[in-house]
Structure formats: C-alpha cells, structure tokens
Amino acid sequence: xxxxxxxxxxxxEGAGARTRLVRTREDxxxxxxxxxxxxxxxxxTMLMERVGLLEPVREAIRDGLATLATxxxxxxxxxxxxxxxxxxxxxxxxxxxxxxxxxxxxxxxxESPVQIDGIAxxxxxxxxxxxDGLDFPGVFIRSPLVERTGDVKVxxxxxGHPVAVRQGRIVALCFHPELTSDLRLxxxxxxxxxxx
Ligand code: GLN
Numbered sequence: 239x240x241x242x243x244x245x246x247x248x249x250x251e252g253a254g255a256r257t258r259l260v261r262t263r264e265d266x267x268x269x270x271x272x273x274x275x276x277x278x279x280x281x282x283t284m285l286m287e288r289v290g291l292l293e294p295v296r297e298a299i300r301d302g303l304a305t306l307a308t309x310x311x312x313x314x315x316x317x318x319x320x321x322x323x324x325x326x327x328x329x330x331x332x333x334x335x336x337x338x339x340x341x342x343x344x345x346x347x348x349e350s351p352v353q354i355d356g357i358a359x360x361x362x363x364x365x366x367x368x369x370d371g372l373d374f375p376g377v378f379i380r381s382p383l384v385e386r387t388g389d390v391k392v393x394x395x396x397x398g399h400p401v402a403v404r405q406g407r408i409v410a411l412c413f414h415p416e417l418t419s420d421l422r423l424x425x426x427x428x429x430x431x432x433x434x
Contacts (some may be wrong), residue, residue, distance in 0.1 A: 353372070
C-alpha cells in the first residue's frame with residue numbers, strides 16, 4: 239500500500255521470486271509469501287483498512303503465509319505498539335511490543351553490522367556466514383525499538399535490543415535489507431516461502 243515496496247520487489251526478483259503488489263484481497267490468492275515493507279505504519283494500516291485488506295491479510299498470515307516484515311511492517315505486525323497514533327490498529331499477530339521511532343532523535347537513522355543467528359547461509363558461498371551466524375549490513379531508519387518479546391525466537395540483538403525475530407513463518411526485522419544490495423535475507427525468505 240505504501241513504503242519501500244519497489245525495493246523489496248527488486249530484491250525478491252533478484253533472489254529468484256516472482257512478485258505481485260497486493261492491493262486488493264484477490265491479490266492474496268495463491269501467494270507463497272508476503273512482505274510488509276518499511277514506510278509509515280500508521281498510513282499503511284489506515285490504507286489497508288480503507289480498502290478492506292487488514293482482515294484478509296491478518297487471516298492469511300495467521301493461517302501460515304510466510305511473512306517478511308521490515309521496520310514499519312514489524313510495527314504493523316506487533317501485538318503492542320507504544321507511541322503509535324491514537325488508536326493505531328495493527329495486525330497484532332507477532333508476540334512483541336515495539337516503540338515507534340524508539341531509537342531516539344539522534345539515533346533515528348544509522349547503519350550497523352548485525353549478527354543474525356539461525357540462518358544457514360549457502361555453503362559459505364556468500365563468504366561471511368560462519369558459526370556465529372550471518373554478518374549483515376543493518377540499515378536502520380526511524381526504526382521501532384523492540385521492548386518486549388514473548389513467544390518468538392530472537393535472531394539478532396543490537397545494543398541490547400532484539401532487531402530480528404522469528405515466530406513460525408513470520409520474520410520481522412527492525413532494519414532494511416531491501417535498501418542494501420545484499421540479497422541473503424531475501425534469498426532465505428524465498429526459500430522459507432517456497433518450502434511448505
Ligand atoms: N517510523 C516508521 C513508522 O512508525 C517506520 C520507519 C520505517 O519503516 N523505516 O511506521
């Protein structure tokens with residue numbers, strides 16, 4: 239509906255997937271996976287609600303549609319949202335609590351390497367993954383701060399806070415792999431989405 243969807247399209251296609259923009263509930267038919275991009279979570283949920291997508295998307299993800307959420311997408315999925323707009327509604331499916339723009343004014347946007355666990359990589363082809371996980375360039379732009387985690391697997395921590403979590407077939411990131419030329423996380427997502 240809004241945000242960095244073109245960048246995800248480019249990354250997913252680079253990772254070998256076919257893509258479709260989801261603008262109506264019919265667009266959900268037959269998908270193996272969905273990306274909730276970065277952007278502005280309040281605008282996204284408002285638009286999704288307006289076109290009648292909020293409930294169908296919630297159902298699809300609850301029923302196991304593989305989901306990659308980045309930044310605002312993570313906020314849209316989160317069970318609790320602090321510092322959201324009044325009555326900011328989300329999907330409430332991911333068992334975390336986030337604070338919008340929680341990295342504070344001077345740190346609103348920054349880049350930092352992130353160590354990601356639980357990703358096998360591709361037999362060393364990408365170079366950097368070893369037993370410590372994947373060393374990934376993290377681009378953070380007015381990112382949500384994860385303040386609570388429930389029944390999720392924390393895949394990466396930065397400065398004492400989770401920045402990548404997984405819950406079943408949902409992967410949610412505070413940072414933006416689609417704004418880098420590094421396709422490893424998108425490839426991993428395509429692999430997850432196509433194995434069912
Ligand atoms: N701060 C934005 C929000 O609240 C998220 C920023 C982003 O997606 N880069 O939705």
